[in-house]
Amino acid sequence: MVERKCLSCGTxxxxxxxxxxxxxxxxxxxxxxxxxxxxEKEERELEEAGKDxxxxxxxxxxxxxxxxxxxGYRVMYSVSMVLVALGGFFAWLVAWAAS
Ligand SMILES: [Zn+2]
Numbered sequence: 001m002v003e004r005k006c007l008s009c010g011t012x013x014x015x016x017x018x019x020x021x022x023x024x025x026x027x028x029x030x031x032x033x034x035x036x037x038x039x040e041k042e043e044r045e046l047e048e049a050g051k052d053x054x055x056x057x058x059x060x061x062x063x064x065x066x067x068x069x070x071x072g073y074r075v076m077y078s079v080s081m082v083l084v085a086l087g088g089f090f091a092w093l094v095a096w097a098a099s
Pocket of ligand 1: 010024
């Protein structure tokens with residue numbers, strides 16, 4: 001039997017995987033899993049925040065009162081479309097060449 005002290009609240013637990021007092025993970029595997037989940041969540045939140053910012057920026061550029069910004073948006077949009085099309089073409093080419 002292993003006794004583990006909870007890192008969150010200091011309660012001594014027996015073989016439990018989670019603290020019987022506060023529910024914090026105690027088993028190394030659970031601690032790792034919780035860590036991983038937390039990191040994953042943070043990364044997702046960061047990603048979403050970044051996407052939101054980009055979306056807002058694009059919205060702003062699209063409806064900007066300055067034609068230069070609108071033109072820039074159009075150009076960027078066209079370029080990204082071409083890049084996506086090219087990417088698809090090359091993916092197809094590689095798949096075709098590999099077979
Ligand atoms: Zn605890």
